Amino acid sequence: MNEQRLPYVFRYEPQLQDIEQVRTLAESTGNFYPEEIVVAVQLVQEAVEHGAASGYQFVFADGPSGCHGYACFGHIPLTRSSYDLYWIVVGRAWQRQGLGRSLLEAVERRVRAAGGTQLFIDTSGRDQYQATRRFYEAQGYQQAAILPDFYAPGDPKIIYSKKL
Amino acid sequence: MNEQRLPYVFRYEPQLQDIEQVRTLAESTGNFYPEEIVVAVQLVQEAVEHGAASGYQFVFADGPSGCHGYACFGHIPLTRSSYDLYWIVVGRAWQRQGLGRSLLEAVERRVRAAGGTQLFIDTSGRDQYQATRRFYEAQGYQQAAILPDFYAPGDPKIIYSKKL
Numbered sequence: 001m002n003e004q005r006l007p008y009v010f011r012y013e014p015q016l017q018d019i020e021q022v023r024t025l026a027e028s029t030g031n032f033y034p035e036e037i038v039v040a041v042q043l044v045q046e047a048v049e050h051g052a053a054s055g056y057q058f059v060f061a062d063g064p065s066g067c068h069g070y071a072c073f074g075h076i077p078l079t080r081s082s083y084d085l086y087w088i089v090v091g092r093a094w095q096r097q098g099l100g101r102s103l104l105e106a107v108e109r110r111v112r113a114a115g116g117t118q119l120f121i122d123t124s125g126r127d128q129y130q131a132t133r134r135f136y137e138a139q140g141y142q143q144a145a146i147l148p149d150f151y152a153p154g155d156p157k158i159i160y161s162k163k164l
Numbered sequence: 165m166n167e168q169r170l171p172y173v174f175r176y177e178p179q180l181q182d183i184e185q186v187r188t189l190a191e192s193t194g195n196f197y198p199e200e201i202v203v204a205v206q207l208v209q210e211a212v213e214h215g216a217a218s219g220y221q222f223v224f225a226d227g228p229s230g231c232h233g234y235a236c237f238g239h240i241p242l243t244r245s246s247y248d249l250y251w252i253v254v255g256r257a258w259q260r261q262g263l264g265r266s267l268l269e270a271v272e273r274r275v276r277a278a279g280g281t282q283l284f285i286d287t288s289g290r291d292q293y294q295a296t297r298r299f300y301e302a303q304g305y306q307q308a309a310i311l312p313d314f315y316a317p318g319d320p321k322i323i324y325s326k327k328l
Contacts, residue, residue, distance in 0.1 A: 036242055078200055080316035118313060145309030147325065149282060152244035161311065 008061040008068065008099065010106055014047045017062060021067040028092040031128065038119050040087050056086070058107045061099055068094040071103045073111065073119070081117040099142050104139055119164055120144070125156035136160045172225040172232065172263065174270055178211045182224060185231040191306035192256040204251050207236050213241065220250070223270045225263055232258040235267045237275065237283070245281040268303055276328050284308070284326055299322045 022044050026037045046054040055077070061069045069090035076082045083105035085107060090099045111119055121136055123129055125146065141160035186208045190201045210218040219241070225233045233254035240246045249271060254263045275283055285300055287293055289310065305324035314321035 144311050
């Protein structure tokens with residue numbers, strides 16, 4: 001699917017209404033724990049309040065009915081040119097149409113333009129995240145590490161990475 | 165070397181003067197980049213200002229002439245019971261006397277007492293950190309992951325972990 005064919009406008013500046021939009025998007029997926037959603041919302045709040053000093057950067061995909069998906073990423077402190085993808089969320093109603101891929105590609109373009117050379121993604125090894133892991137692998141990300149029992153007993157962290 | 169034989173008092177509450185003491189300790193080692201020292205100091209400042217809400221916990225080893233070493237650790241957000249060791253520093257004049265081990269053991273006791281089940285330590289794969297890596301390995305930490313070029317090209321991140 002080609003980004004140009006999607007009816008989305010990509011936007012990089014978080015706005016006040018994104019705080020609630022991100023909460024709604026994350027809740028719609030059914031994929032996140034409540035405490036995870038709290039953190040996702042906090043990152044938007046910090047960026048709205050402190051701008052670039054927050055360390056968080058965003059790509060919002062605005063569609064016909066508000067924001068349909070977003071990604072949050074940032075430079076990893078104390079590294080030369082490594083970046084982390086903190087969140088990527090597509091609202092349940094708009095999944096499986098290539099928006100996740102377009103968002104991730106937009107993140108990669110922003111990171112490259114800022115001189116970033118590597119993007120890391122932490123995700124869970126739980127069954128529930130299998131489609132997510134396949135998605136990252138299809139976008140060229142490789143498993144760089146598995147940390148057993150990281151999130152909880154039986155719930156490992158998987159670190160994906162891609163050279164940009 | 166037995167902790168009881170060391171002339172240190174362990175203290176867990178950061179105080180205002182620790183901000184400068186931590187800067188002096190970190191600088192004395194010759195091991196950290198200036199921007200790393202800035203971050204080490206920031207974590208103490210945040211804990212002095214916001215207490216436990218900062219997410220940073222400490223062990224300070226007060227000796228005959230002020231603070232001789234310290235460690236900074238904390239619960240990893242969104243994990244059940246995983247902790248990170250963020251910093252462990254022994255001032256150059258007091259190295260090679262077992263204080264690092266005592267500090268790390270004190271951290272492990274604090275983490276266990278709080279219900280923590282695993283402690284992670286990120287460190288660099290640079291030659292300069294070889295003694296540091298041997299130290300962690302001697303304390304029972306295992307290499308859980310190597311992320312090539314993480315800190316900079318040719319400077320990998322090594323993640324150590326230990327079940328507590």
